[in-house]
Amino acid sequence: MRILVCVKRVPLTGGRMVLTADERALETRHLGFTISPHEECGVEQAVQLVEQHGGEVTVLTLGPPEAEEQVRDSLAAGADRGILLATDGEEWDPQATAGAILATIEAERAAGGDFDLIIFGNESADSGNFQVGIRVAHALGRPVVTGLKGLSIEDGRARCEQEVTGGRDIYLVPLPAVVTVLEGINLPRYPSVPAKLRARQKPVETSTPERPEPRLEMVRLVVPPGQGKQAEILGRGPEAAPAVVEVMRELGVA
């Protein structure tokens, strides 16, 4: 089974959102980077499926050249090869992102390597457009099931589980298929040191697609009000307990 997982590099923002002067990006000079927990679970799911059924996991990202770091992290988590669609750092809108991912899938297919399963996060961590996976599925004419908390492959079909009020909804779809997953579908393993070393040797192919004009055009970012309160200190250590109970009484929860 050949599986593709799509991941997006995003900053680890910590306790505060700080914008650049032009208000078009987060100030990331002092930040580390990661991928969405949903996508981390996507990589783990793909690796588990290949461990079970055999095959190969490819991980793809569209982002600045530095996004090779997130590809290598995914390779350390067990993926076999990487594809980096390098940009100049400017964000691509979801339609353009889907277009670039689609072109890569089609090129792979033309070269004789089609994917049986394509895994996305339910939504990207930063822009949260809830759509790239669905767009790619439509362009390929393949079924797509979103927001999965459970996924297994039986007899060439994907059994997909969604958490809904009161239980789980089950979908059964034939392969090849597209799925989008949520954190909690599995518990990703921590990459071992040897796995990290092996990841350095795994192949990563890079290309530089052309960015189309965005049709969902970001104008500027705004930090919502509410950031930067100052908590009232009720006390230090266990001696503060009576003051806390007093507050709980006032709030009617004690």
Added chain:
Amino acid sequence: MVLTLIEHQDGNVDELSLQALTLARNLASGEPLHALLVGDGAREAAAQLAGQGVGSAHVADDERVAAYAPGAWAQSVVELVERLEPSAVVAAGTNRGNEVLAHVAALRDLPFAANCTEVAGGSPLTVTRVRWGGSLLEEARIHGAPTLLSVAPHMVPATDVNGAEAPAVEAFTPTLGESDLLVQVAEHESTVTTGVSLAEAKVVVSGGRGVGSADGFGMLEELADLLGAAVGCSRVVTSAGWRPHTDQVGQTGTKVSPDLYIACGISGATQHIAGCKGAKKILAINSDAEAPILASADYAVIGDLSEIVPALTAELRKARGP
């Protein structure tokens, strides 16, 4: 005309769809409002739209769409778009609302703005939408017609229009192909939940890395029991396997809105706050007086939670008497 997709449970309209309808009415600014309802109970739900200023409710409730099928819902939207040529299509920013509009966007090759909080007007339409699960906002222009947008949950209070009549119900049977029904709920597994649900709890006692271990949560559970509270946690805790992911609060976990959220040994990363900022009050218990959580909390106790939490439990017991 603005078309709104209305979700309902067994004939009861979802509150989040009424919020979406409120933004749609705003966007329509006098143009007619239409609604689309799909599935079992759609007719009963349409009748509940009295007072919402909806002129026509298009209802698709034949047995093919009794079970949810995103492709079939999207095809129904597309059919109405072709027939009625709305200027915009609006849905709630729910799993289904976002999913269906993303399908519509793909089918019609249109841009789609998920989780909007405001529409500023203009052509192309300028909207404000949510990023990072609500920790950041974005102003964006949507270059496409009709404009497709969903409305971020709990950001637009639902209002109604005085004296507005019930909509005229117009039944329609969407033309569906096999592929529109390929992805459809095949079965539902019910799970019986016990205890206080995290999403609906009045009080949440939540723990982070500072709790130190799975066993450390014992004292949080004790306090929670006493308060009739649910226990929550941060992502560090679920990643370490101390608690199940169903307990995680945050951008990729559960969003909570209790009267009091008690954050024990949680630093206050934006992705965690995204899940608990709906709380009326936040109390932070943290050994670091400089922790970022203090900029999101209303109250704080500084010190070691392994001393403070048991002291709090004891004090509550004492206050309640024997």
